[in-house]
Amino acid sequence: MDFFEQQAKAHRKTKWLVIYFALAVAAMIAAVYVAAILMFSVLQERRYHEYDQGYPHIAAWNPVVFFGVSIAVLGIVGTGSAYKTMSLSDGGSAVSELMGGRLIKTNTADLHERKLLNVVEEMSIASGVPMPQVYVMDEENGINAFAAGHKPSDATITVTRGCMRILTRDQLQGVIGHEFSHILNGDMRLNIRLMGIIFGILCLAIIGRILLQTSGGRRGNNALPLFGVFLLIIGYIGVFFGRLIQAAVSRQREFLADASSVQFTRNPEGITGALKKIGGLGEMGSRLVHPHTEELSHMFFSNGVSEPFFGLMETHPPLTDRIRVFEPQFDGTFPEVRYDDVAEGPKEPEEVPAQASARGPLPDVFGTIMGGSILAGSGKPPVIRPHTVLPNLGNPTPLHLKYAEQLRDSLPDSLRAAAHEPADAMALVYAMLLADDENLRAQQLAGLEQRAGAGVREKTAVLFPDVAAVATHAHLPMLSLALGALKQLSSDQYETFSKTLGWLISTDGKVEMFEFVLQKIVLRNLDSRFHGAVKPIVEYYSVKPLAPDCSVVLSALAIAGSNDANETQTAFDAGAPYLRAPQDSDLRLLPAAECGVQQLGASLDRLDQAAPIIKKNLIDACVHVVGADGVILETEAELLRAICDTLDCPMPPLVAN
Numbered sequence: 001m002d003f004f005e006q007q008a009k010a011h012r013k014t015k016w017l018v019i020y021f022a023l024a025v026a027a028m029i030a031a032v033y034v035a036a037i038l039m040f041s042v043l044q045e046r047r048y049h050e051y052d053q054g055y056p057h058i059a060a061w062n063p064v065v066f067f068g069v070s071i072a073v074l075g076i077v078g079t080g081s082a083y084k085t086m087s088l089s090d091g092g093s094a095v096s097e098l099m100g101g102r103l104i105k106t107n108t109a110d111l112h113e114r115k116l117l118n119v120v121e122e123m124s125i126a127s128g129v130p131m132p133q134v135y136v137m138d139e140e141n142g143i144n145a146f147a148a149g150h151k152p153s154d155a156t157i158t159v160t161r162g163c164m165r166i167l168t169r170d171q172l173q174g175v176i177g178h179e180f181s182h183i184l185n186g187d188m189r190l191n192i193r194l195m196g197i198i199f200g201i202l203c204l205a206i207i208g209r210i211l212l213q214t215s216g217g218r219r220g221n222n223a224l225p226l227f228g229v230f231l232l233i234i235g236y237i238g239v240f241f242g243r244l245i246q247a248a249v250s251r252q253r254e255f256l257a258d259a260s261s262v263q264f265t266r267n268p269e270g271i272t273g274a275l276k277k278i279g280g281l282g283e284m285g286s287r288l289v290h291p292h293t294e295e296l297s298h299m300f301f302s303n304g305v306s307e308p309f310f311g312l313m314e315t316h317p318p319l320t321d322r323i324r325v326f327e328p329q330f331d332g333t334f335p336e337v338r339y340d341d342v343a344e345g346p347k348e349p350e351e352v353p354a355q356a357s358a359r360g361p362l363p364d365v366f367g368t369i370m371g372g373s374i375l376a377g378s379g380k381p382p383v384i385r386p387h388t389v390l391p392n393l394g395n396p397t398p399l400h401l402k403y404a405e406q407l408r409d410s411l412p413d414s415l416r417a418a419a420h421e422p423a424d425a426m427a428l429v430y431a432m433l434l435a436d437d438e439n440l441r442a443q444q445l446a447g448l449e450q451r452a453g454a455g456v457r458e459k460t461a462v463l464f465p466d467v468a469a470v471a472t473h474a475h476l477p478m479l480s481l482a483l484g485a486l487k488q489l490s491s492d493q494y495e496t497f498s499k500t501l502g503w504l505i506s507t508d509g510k511v512e513m514f515e516f517v518l519q520k521i522v523l524r525n526l527d528s529r530f531h532g533a534v535k536p537i538v539e540y541y542s543v544k545p546l547a548p549d550c551s552v553v554l555s556a557l558a559i560a561g562s563n564d565a566n567e568t569q570t571a572f573d574a575g576a577p578y579l580r581a582p583q584d585s586d587l588r589l590l591p592a593a594e595c596g597v598q599q600l601g602a603s604l605d606r607l608d609q610a611a612p613i614i615k616k617n618l619i620d621a622c623v624h625v626v627g628a629d630g631v632i633l634e635t636e637a638e639l640l641r642a643i644c645d646t647l648d649c650p651m652p653p654l655v656a657n
Contacts, residue, residue, distance in 0.1 A: 020245055021197050025077055028204060028238050033069045035230035037062065042226065076207060081200030088192050091154030091528060092147070093133060095192070095299075099146075099290050101135030101158045106420040106485040112164045118408075119173050120157060121484075123180050125404035125477045126264075127396045128641065128650035130525045131484035132157050132183070136164055137290070143167065143278045144286040146299040147179040149188045151648050153525040160288070162281075163301075166337065167274055174270030175301055177261030184394040184650065185260070187253050191299045194249065198242040199295070205235025250298035250315040258322055266398040268326035278302050279319050279334030386627035390620050392652050393644065400652040407477055407653075412466045415478060418459070425485035426452070426497050427459035429522065431467040432475055433504050433515060434460070444507050451500045472514070476641060477653070479521060486522070487529050494530045498523065513560055513635055516597040517642040520604075524646060539609040543617065546610060547585035549603035550618060553643060554579075555590040556600050557625045561636050567629070575625030579617050604646040615647045 037060065088094045096103075104113045117134060124131045132147075132155040140160035149155035157179050167175065182188060208231025211224045262268045278286045286302035293304050303316045316322075320332045392400070408416070418424035430448060435441045441464075449457035470478070489497060501522065505515045540546055558571040572589040581587055607618060622643060626636040637654050644651035 024201060024238055024241060025073065028077070028201070028234055029070050029073045031234045031237075032073055032204075032231065033066050035227060035234070036065050036069050038230070039227045040065070073204065076203050077200040079200075080203030081196045084199035085192070085196035088195065089150075091151075092149030092156030092188070093154070093529075095146075095148035095296070096133075096135040096156045096158040098292055099137060099158060099288075099296060100139060101137050101156075103488070104134045104136055106422070106425075106488065115169060116159065116164050116172065116176075117484075119169065119176050121408060121481055122401060122404045123173075123176055123264075124480055125408060126400040126652060127180055127184065127394075128644065128652045129155070129180060129183055130521075130645070130650075131480050131482075133484060133487055134158075136161060137288070140288050140290070142281065142284050142287045142304075143274065143302070144288060144304055145175050145179055145301040146296065147182045147188055148191070148299065149183070150192065151189070151528075152183055152650055153648075154528045155183050155188060162284070163274075166277060166281075170265075170267055170270040171274040171277065172270075173265055174261050174267065174272075175274050177264045178257045178271060178301055180264070181257040181260035182253070185253070185256065187257075190249065191296075194242075194246050194298060195295060198239060198246060201238040201242050202235060204238065205232050208232030208235055246298045247315045251317055254316050254322070255325065258325065260395075262326060264396055264398070264401060272323050272326050272330075275302070275319050275323050276334055277337050280337035282336075386623045389623045389627070389654065390616070393619065393649055396652040403653055404477070407474060408481070411470065411474065411478065414463060414466050415470070416481070418463055419478060419481040420485055422485045422488045422493070423456065424459055424463075425482040426489075426493075426500075427456050428463055428467070428478065428482050429486075429497075429501065429518070430456070430460045430504060431463040432479070432518060433501075434464050434467075435508060436468075440508060444504060447503065447507065448500065451503065452496060473637065473653075475514070475518075476521075476638060479518060483522075483525050486526055489530075491530055494526060498526075511597045513556075513597070513639055516600065517638045520601060520642050521645055540606075540614060541611045543579060543581045543610075543614050544585050546607060546614065547579075547581055547587045549606050550579055550581070550621070551587055551590055552595045552599050552603040553607070553618065554621060554625050555595040557622055557636060557639060557643075558589065559592050559595065560639055561626055561629070561633060571625045571628040574628035575621040575623070578621040578624050604643060608647055610647075615649055619644060619647070619649060 088098075093103075104117060106117065108114060108117065113136070116136075120134055121131060123129070129152045132149070132152075135156055135158040137158060137160045141162040142160055143163045143166055145157065145159040145163050147155060147157050157176065159175070163172070163175060182191075208228045211228025212232060213225075213228075258271055261271050265271075286300065286304055287306070288300075288304040297303070297305050298315045300316070302319070303314065305315075319334075320330065323330045415428065418428040430452075434444055445457050445461055448460055467475075467478075486494075486497070501519060505511055505519060543550065554572055554575055557575075558568045561571055562568050569589055576587055579587065607615070610618075622640055626632050626640055632640075632654060640654075641651045
């Protein structure tokens with residue numbers, strides 16, 4: 001699966017949605033115009049009939065009526081779509097709460113919830129996607145799930161109570177891998193736009209229902225109920241065709257998500273086992289009872305509504321077809337599953353996979369993985385091949401998943417526990433930024449007490465030795481784990497946290513590259529949660545106007561890898577051609593003063609507005625810059641992952657065989 005090709009397909013599908021939407025609105029304008037002409041004809045006939053007079057017929061073409069109808073339909077449908085889209089502007093959390101989802105606290109002690117969070121954490125580290133918030137629909141006993149959001153930083157994953165309790169760990173991993181595929185493939189934003197479009201069309205039917213209930217008026221001269229009937233019919237016809245588009249888009253993406261999940265986990269029995277349990281539950285299956293189920297039917301892991309009478313309205317392929325992709329010999333027989341038999345779930349704590357149970361250094365099966373050990377200062381920088389990095393972007397492998405499982409479970413218990421508590425997660429991030437110098441660290445801790453309180457200061461001091469003992473390459477995974485807890489802060493806590501973070505970084509009078517990376521990732525992933533930040537639209541389809549920004553990024557990477565001027569120039573020259581920029585572009589190696597953290601941050605914000613193909617070429621160029629000497633340093637890897645995160649291109653851990 002090519003991440004950027006899938007992103008481009010999502011963009012193209014969005015454009016086609018706009019075209020379909022425009023055609024649907026045009027057809028509704030024409031239909032409403034005809035209904036309006038008929039209504040005026042009825043009114044005029046009644047008026048003249050009252051006085052026994054002949055009446056002039058209404059002309060079939062009336063520009064005034066057409067203009068009025070066009071404005072009314074555009075206003076109703078456009079306002080409805082805009083309202084629905086704006087109501088979901090908070091991202092995945094708004095959609096999850098719309099379906100009655102309950103946010104699972106990262107410090108939960110419930111065994112089922114802990115199992116679910118562990119699976120999501122592993123997927124998050126392995127794929128490079130920031131830890132999404134996880135919701136459970138407590139009233140839903142069927143097996144289903146969905147991912148929602150505008151972009152990876154505001155994504156959520158929501159599962160039913162039945163999904164969390166009935167499925168085994170492997171089966172749950174298959175379902176979560178399927179949902180992560182939707183995050184990586186750009187399906188979430190497309191799904192939210194579909195919801196807005198269909199709701200806008202539905203508003204016409206709602207107006208029709210209101211008119212249908214109006215009184216007949218004096219002497220029955222009120223034709224509004226008749227007009228309401230027309231609007232009701234037209235609106236629901238529009239919704240019908242909207243549902244067809246919705247179903248067609250969904251069916252195409254489900255097979256891809258299934259395949260991506262199996263490719264990710266290398267365990268087809270996980271996802272097929274989940275599908276078989278859906279079939280084995282009988283009528284309950286994957287059905288949902290929430291009133292908004294129909295509205296979100298295209299987003300679910302499996303069909304959440306009753307089987308449609310019209311086959312083209314199916315939002316998901318049949319279970320047997322999905323299973324036979326991986327088990328061609330499947331005969332269509334589903335072993336019976338009784339919810340009551342499994343609802344209580346495991347009696348013991350969630351088991352850690354056998355290959356991830358050991359503490360300490362990562363085993364040799366990984367070769368060299370960013371130092372090969374969780375302990376700081378051990379191992380050598382890994383040798384990488386630049387051409388192997390880009391294919392893994394948005395396309396994690398089983399090796400990444402195994403790495404994530406073992407890395408998470410190799411972290412000291414104190415750090416893993418802190419990453420799950422919102423207040424302690426703040427202290428964990430602060431601890432990553434404390435200075436090695438004892439005197440400066442004492443000043444930083446004293447300042448923390450003034451700004452964040454004595455409790456945070458004490459927790460930060462306690463965590464620092466464990467943080468310092470962990471290799472630098474483990475800091476970003478720890479940060480990813482902590483993001484889930486940090487999203488559960490209150491608005492006031494987040495404001496204090498973000499300000500304190502900026503102060504702590506500036507205490508030594510300079511901003512190191514790791515400090516820039518950490519702050520960039522934290523603010524980017526949390527601002528959308530607390531400030532409602534909206535992803536900018538694509539504004540750049542050519543790399544030429546972005547050449548100065550590309551120069552800043554490539555220069556920063558080249559300088560981060562070496563202090564030697566010749567080596568820096570060689571690295572820059574190794575990556576620049578992969579931008580595929582026009583020859584007259586202003587692309588050159590910049591001095592360190594012109595590609596510092598402030599310039600780098602501003603350039604990345606502009607590059608985030610580029611089309612997917614520009615982002616692909618930029619990341620390809622970045623990889624060849626850091627890989628010019630055949631070795632990737634931890635500082636280079638961190639900066640590279642921060643660049644990818646800023647561009648909404650999740651990057652899995654760099655693994656060298």
